Each structure stands twice: as structure tokens, then as C-alpha cells.
Amino acid sequence: MRATSGRTVRDLRRENRTAVLRRLYFDGPTSRLALGPATGLSSGSVSNVVGELVAEGLVEEAGSVDSAGGRPRTLLRISPSSGCMIGVDVGETRVRVELFDLTLTELARTERPLAVDSRAPHDRYEVGLIVGHIREGIAEVLRTAQMPAERLLGVGVGVPGIVTPGPEDGDTGRAEAGSADRSAAGSDDGAVVHGQTIGWDAVPLERMLRETVDLPASVPYRIDNGARTLGQAELWFGAGRGAHSAVFVLVGSGIGACVATDPMGPGRALEWGHLTVRVRGRRCRCGALGCLEAYAGAEALLERWQEAGGRPPAGADEETALAAMLAAAYPADGSGTTPDPTALGVLEETAEYVGAGVADLINLFQPERILVGGWAGLQLGNRFLDTVRGHARDYALRYPAARVTIGLGTLGPEAVTIGAAILPLADFFARGGRRVETATEPAQEQQPAWATTVRDRGAH
Template sequence: MVARRTARDLRSENRFEVLHALFELGPSTRQELARHTGLSPATVATLVTEFLSEGVLRIATVENNTGGRPQERLTVDPGRGRIVGVDVAETYVDATVYDLALGALGQGEVALDEHENDPSYVADGIVRAIESAVAAGGAEHEHIIGVSVSMPGHVHPEAGVSVFAPNWDWRDVHIEKMLAHLLVPVYVDNPLKAVVLSEMWFGAGRVVDTMAVVNLGTGVGAGIAIDGALVRGTTNNAGEWGHTLLELDGRPCRCGRRGCVEAYLGAPGLRTTLAGIDPEHRTLRQPRQRDFVEAVAEGLAEGDPALKDLAHRTAHYLAAALGDLVNMLNVPTVTLTGWASEALAAHLLPAVRDELPHHVMPGSLPGLTVEPSRVPGNAVALGMAAFTLQQFLNRLGLGSPAGTGPWADRGRGLGPAGLGQQPGQGL
């Protein structure tokens, strides 16, 4: 049963629409925001006043129009605070510090041993990456309003728990509690939700409102947006396309099933495919997943025949799996993101596009596009930063659940000027 929307819900959604419009349009007048959002000028004026009173927006310029009242152009105030978005994968932790306008200020990365799965080891890597990013960005600790951490697998955001991470064999790891000593609000979510939010705000979502964002790395998954709303599912587990069936009784997958998409398209799956083509190939000597994938890309650029066979087979698997995804969701746009995609998309996409008509139902094929993501920087970290921004607005009473699923302010107090800490506290 769908809960009845209240007037408060509608007001929160309107606030979200105004903020989202500013990210899409840049500095805008109240009239431009009203036209873009479809809200009444009076509603926009009221919401802008609220944002200005909290310092979230500032007046960028004042334009004097002949014969009319001066018009103020509004923008998000980047100096209102600092946000840390963290992308945690099986092989690395990548942290980026952003200003409130989601401009990147500094980045830090820590390599993880893909064979080490102890939660305390991963949590230590998260802290070290955050510290590196904060130092690189010149961020003052007291200005950090929140940290968002993306964890692979099934995540329960409201509890801050990694429910199940198959590649680490994690179950019910309370990652938020493990980071409580950071002394700032911490939000934990899944990278599939982060990449689709970043695509909605800064990528293909500026043109279309229904899409799938396919993430290729150690694991494989798809973030989904339908009619401008991020799809989470009942337990925040929507998008586990990597654990749908590609081959009945096929390769074993780390989730415990056989024949999953991830077993063929994840980085370990690529290694398995290459081993079947040429068990002695030099690229197989690369012990780290990212080094292996980069070596594959380099070999493809050189025309290595075994690697060309690998790319051909992988494109075949990807086209078939994308066909199922498109047939199920009827999305007009698919974007590819993730570190493995960045390395290999140029080698895979031409063959994928050629083969897709053999896998997609005719009704879903017209206008279908499959492209690399053009979101700048780390799409996961950027999406997580956008979640933190929304959570910050929620703590100010300006937040919105629209399109982003459940939120919970878990009792963390706000320090001076609402910046998330007490004096003298920091990361």
C-alpha cells in the first residue's frame, strides 16, 4: 500500500525541484526557476526565501532591466560547507571533497588488497582516503557537513549497515558505527544508487528522465531511474542486474548462484574468459584486478589477437545482458560507468550496439542509446555527495525524499552554524 502524500511531502518535493533546477540551469532568476520546475512564482519565491535564510543560496548578480524591477540571479553558495563523497570498492577507496555546489576540491585514494575482507581493514582504508582528500582539498574540519560512503552489495541506508557484500562475504556489518569517530554525520548507501543520482543531476538525466546506469568493475550492477525517480526497491536492493541469469548452470558466482551476469562481465569474469582463450597469456600474470583490466585495454590497442577474442566474447555477453535489462524496463538510455567500463568501453560498445537489435524486443529498440557516462570525475563519489547535500537540507528542515528513497537523521547534533560538529572536533 502506498502511503498518502501529505502537504509537507509536497512542499519538500518542491524544495528539491528548485535546488535541482539550480544545478541544471546554473545561476537563475526566480522566474526562470518557476518556468523550469512548473511551480508557481509565489511558491518559488517562498522557497528561495527559505534557502537564502539558511545560507544555502546566495545572490550571484543583480540585473537592472530597463523599465522593470531589478532581477536577482540565485546560485548555491559553495562556501556554506564541505561534503565528502566516498567510493568504496573491493580494490580501492576513493574519497573526494566537494563544496556545497558539488564542485570537487580535493581527492584521495587508498588501494585495498582484494583478498583482504576484514571490515576493520576496509574501515581503516576509508578513514585514510578521507583524510587524504580533506588535506588535498584544503578543507577545514569544522566546515565538513557530512560524509557519504558507498559500499558494494546490499546496504540498509537508514541503519548504516552493509547487509550483504558477496565479494567480501560480509553480512550485517555496521559500517556507520565503525566510522562514528569521524564526528560528522555519516550516510551509507549503495554505488548503484549513487551513480544513477549523479547521472540524473550531471549526466544523461539532464535530457531524459528514464534510464539505466550500468556499473562495470569487480562487480556489476545497474542503477535505475524511472520518470525522474531513483528506483530503490522494497529493501534498497533494486539494480542487482549483475546477479540475474546469463547462462543456466554456468560459471559459479560469488553470490552463490551459477551463471550470473557478473560472473562474465565483472573483472574476475574477464580473467576467466581470457584463461579459457589462452591459459598462458601474459596479461593473466597481473595479480591486481585494475592492473589486469588496464593491461587488457593496452593489449587491445596493440591488436593482440587473444584480447580481441576476449573483447568479442565480452561484448556478446554484455549485449545479451543489456537486452534483458532493456526488455524488462523499456528504458531509452543506458550509460556505462565504473573503472572497468572507463578502460574498455571504447573497445566493447561498437560491437554491443551492432548486436543489441538481436536481443532487444522491437518495441523497446527505437531511440535506444548506449553510451559511456559523461559525468565528470568519480560518479559514485559525486552521487554520494549529492545524497549528503540532501541529508544536510533535511537536517535544516529543507530536505526532500523525492526520488532518493528513505532518509534518517540518526540523532547527530549540528555544531556551530549547523556545520555538523562541535568546536575542536574533526576528522
């Protein structure tokens, strides 16, 4: 049966379930009476939906509150144990895998370090190696938490680069405009990653994970750009909560960003690190000249320090080396150590490059907030965010610059992992709390009588 708008009754039921689940998740515990005005549903619809969700174990009672002159009202909440998600961060220094319940309580985690070899930097991102780390990490967290794989709502993976999603991502309204449609192209690869800076050229990561990782076919994968997963996490649970428009910046070895204009919808990944900030400038990892990433990414920043005469600790990874650079430029109060002018000069120049890049984000998107995250962004931001703000105001148009707040993310360096985990959670809510079913023969949709008549006439 179809509603007059073209949506089926099944569509409307799913939308009603989605509205109740989202309200309970973000604002619960909540009474049935309060759910009506909050969702725009009638009391009868709320009662029916809540009854279904309680029967399925997705919603449970969470105490009661007194009402004005009547019986106490029962509060409802999402049941934390009704499912779990895995988030994976394919980062520059490690692959992190975490298992969460529905309240984002961490149940288990593991990390696989990526060896850094300056002579062959792409080797640490060798596809088979990364897939192996993800496979082993998923098995370990499930084993540690003694969690059956059938309980998973899905696996979310944040990666560097551009991701073209499979068609099922578009089914829940989450595919970006212009992205490739796997079914239209006749491919079964699912999400494909184009990671130019790490040597990935159209890597069919979703297919490789499905072929390698021992999970039921009903467990969906959601693969997306790491800056976008960071933005999703900060928008839902961090410093972006409540913003109508925000840009989230991820600074690690490289640089990325995500712009969000819908508090409940997905953001759009931006290759902000490959914005040209200096014509015929330094060679970037992507191969182009003068990219922001070639000056402000942690890898390039440390190279510039070394070229200027700085001495990073021998054999140190990027996180340790960057911490050493910051300590040299900004010695602790009372230490009696004078600032290293070489480190300080490189960092001050970097702050201006970042400020100019932030000004471009202000002029292009005019957001309410710009929030900096990523392991390097948080380290650097604690030291020179005020300087970045000053340069951003100098380079941006006055009107939007006066109306934007520039700050740090609040979810820490693990925001990418959290955001990856909530990708399948967002899809689960969009499906009305229904799990993905394994592929079967498609049901034949009933056609009206006139359709058969017209088709038969056309055949003659």
C-alpha cells in the same frame, strides 16, 4: 497546524524551500521573478523562502540581468561555500575519498589501494581494514582542505552489494520498498551491507563508521550500492541528464546496475551481474553458476583470458592487466603488431554476453537510455560498444530495442564517488536546506481535545 491534505504548515514550508533550492541548484542563477513559474509558487511565497535562504547563507546574489523596460533583475544562486560533502567509493582496487563543495568542486581527495591476493580475495575487503581506510581518508581530506567537520552536510558511501537502509533514509522518501526498517527491528545499526561477493554478511557499516570516525553526531551518513550512486551522478550531471527513464551499468571487477524512472528521485539498484546467462556455467564469485559477472566482470574476464593461454603482466593489478589485454587484442594503428587472437576471441565472446545482458535490461525496463560506466566498463566500452549494441538488438524485442540509446557515461571512473557525495546533498535539499539535528527528547505533539476524552473513556 495542519493543512487540509494532512501535511503540516511546516511540511509545506519545507517543500517550498526544497523546490526553490533544487531549481537554483540545477538551473540557476535565476531571478526571483523566474522562480515563481519554475516552482509553481506565488511571488509572496518565493519572496519569503528566498529571504530565509539568504539570511541563512544558503543563497546569495550572483549579478543581475536587464529586464524589458524595468529595473535590472537580481540573479540568485546557491552559495558554494555554505556547506560541503564527502563521497567515498569502496571499489575493487581502492577506497577513494573526496571532499566537495556544494557546486561539486573537488576540494581534496585521497586514495587507499586494496592489495589483491588471489589466494584470499576476500582479505582485501576485511571490514576493519575498509573502515580504517575510510576513517583515515575522511580525516586526511578535511585536514588538507582545512575544513571544519561541522561544515559537512554528510558523508556518502558507495559499496558493493545490497544495502538495507536505516529509517532516516526513508524519512526523505529515499528508502526502497521492502527494505528493512531499523526502528521496527529495534536495531541501532543504521545501514547494513550484504556483500556476498566480497564476504560481507549483514555488516553494520553505518554503526561501525559512527563508532570509529571522528565526526560530530550531527553529520549524517548515507550508504548505498555503488551502481546506484553512479546512476545518481550520471542522472543529475552526466549522460543521463534529461532522461525520463534510464539504466546505468557499472562494470568493474564485478557488475551491477541501477534503473531510474524519476529524474529527481533515487534509482533502484539491480544485481544485474547475477543474472544467469548460461545454465550450469562458470562459477561466479557469489557461488552460483552461470552469472553474467562470471563471464564479463573484469576479474572473470582476465581469468578466462589466462585459461585460454593469455599472459597478463605478472603482478599487475586488474586495471593494468585489462589494459594489457585490450592492447593485445586491439594493437594501435601503425604499430605493425597483429591482434592477439586469444585476447580478441575472449573479448568478442564477452561482448556477446554483455549484449545479451543488455537485451534483458531492454526487455524488462524499456528505458530511453542505457549507459555504461565503471573503470572496466569505460575501458571495454571504448573498444567494443558497437559490438554490444549489435548483440543487444539481436537478443532484445524489436520495439523497445529500436527506442533505446546505448552509450557510455560521461563522468569517468570517479562517478561512484561523485554520486556518493550527492546522496547527503539530495537529503539536505529534501529537508529544505535544514541540517540534521542531534537526537533530543521528542517533542510531544499537541492532541485535539476529543482524543483525550476518548482515551479516558476507553480506560474505564
